[in-house]
Amino acid sequence: MPSDISASVSETLSGKTIVVGVTGSIAAVRVIDLIRDLIRRGAEVHCTMSHAAGQILHPYALEYASTHPVITEITGRVEHVLFCGVGGKADLFLVAPATANTIGKMANGIDDTPVTTFATTALGSGKPVAVVPAMHEAMYRHPAVIRNLQILREMGVALIDPRIEEGKAKFADNQRVVQEVERLLGPADLKGKRILITSGSNAESIDPIRILTNRASGKTGVALALEARRRGADVTLVHRFIQDLPVHQVYAQSASDMLDAVMAELKKGCDALISAAAVADYTLDPSEEKIKSGLELNLRLKPTRKIIKAVREAYPDLKIVGFKAETDTGDEELLARARASLEGAGLDLVVANDVSRGGMGTDDNRVLILSRSGSHSEVEGKKSLIARRIIDSLAEIL
Secondary structure, three states, rough: OOOOOOOOOOOOOOEEEEEEEEEHHHHHHHEEEEEEEEOOOEEEEEEEEEEHHOOOOOHHHHHHOOOOOOOOOOOOOHHHEEEEEEOOOOOOOEEEEEOOOHHHHHHHOOOOOOOEEEEHHHHHOOOOOEEEOEHHHHHHOOOOHHHHHHHHHHHEEEOOOEEOOOEEOOOOOOOHHHHHHHHHHHOOOOOOOEEEOOEEEEEOOOOOOEEEEEOOOHHHHHHHHHHHHHHHOEEEEEEOOOOOOOOOOEEEOOHHHHHHHHHHHHHOOEEEEEEOOOOOEEOOOOOOOOOOOOOOOOOEEEEEEOOHHHHHHHHOEEEEEEEEEEOOHHHHHHHHHHHHHHHHHHHHEEEEEEHHHHOOOOOEEEEEEEEOOOOOOEEEEEEHHHHHHHHHHHHHHH
């Protein structure tokens, strides 16, 4: 395994062995980067390919990307059984890209290429299988292809939908593929749980152009949403930085908007609220017209309604994770303030940090996680790691 990039992004796939089956779509050229992205999350990757794929991408390219010899034919080593048989070394068989031809063969138990032989073996032994279709849109819309995709779904195959652009069903973005792989191979300890997360900053209108806000980027909230989803949860993220994420997102601009959105989502039933947003403490009555520039301006601020307080009053048994940001405090004082917040708001967990040391808008942070029992832990590093530790603590009490 290439030690220079292994687990360089995260350890979400550490200890996992993934076999990537490459078939004869021009999108095969995309798989090099995908393999490296899987390795960057700790996976060990092996590859097999069809003869048609070899006419587009040389096996040496896959060997370079994975650092393992590529399986281009089934030999006396019975490679398909070694990796995808009962008790085989693989944790997942990922067909990327998957042509209409290969999808049809998989759906009907035909195994006349190394890739389809691996697929038949994996499906027969109960190994997780995922497929990333890539073909012309007309082929993707063909009734037989649609039927074959449905057959694969009924077999339990995870289908990672393509991007429909320029008349083509294009290979899904690598980030999306990786996220689906992480979920498939995740611990599933939150399966069946519904988690509501608030994230980022609010924007309180001063006039039609200007806003009052803070420096929160929402990176921690996004990391928490992705981690909870990776572990099987049904996640809703309430924020104002809507982006391409595999979770349900609800737009909320002001603190009042966020409170309304949270209460509406909680009515649908939730197991936990993670209040990671840096909710605006103050708002104002905005001017209906743009305030002229160049003049001295006095703004009359009024406090916003506290989201956690409103939620706790309405849902006394809901598990709630709160955040406590302070400046220029030592750990002892930070823990004391976090404990006061935990007890005062009836929280189950509090995540505290000193933002004067960093964390707002950055990719890493240092936090203290305090539980209702009084125990606490320190986590420092990338926000994906911090999110994992927070979700670890939440999973223990759900």
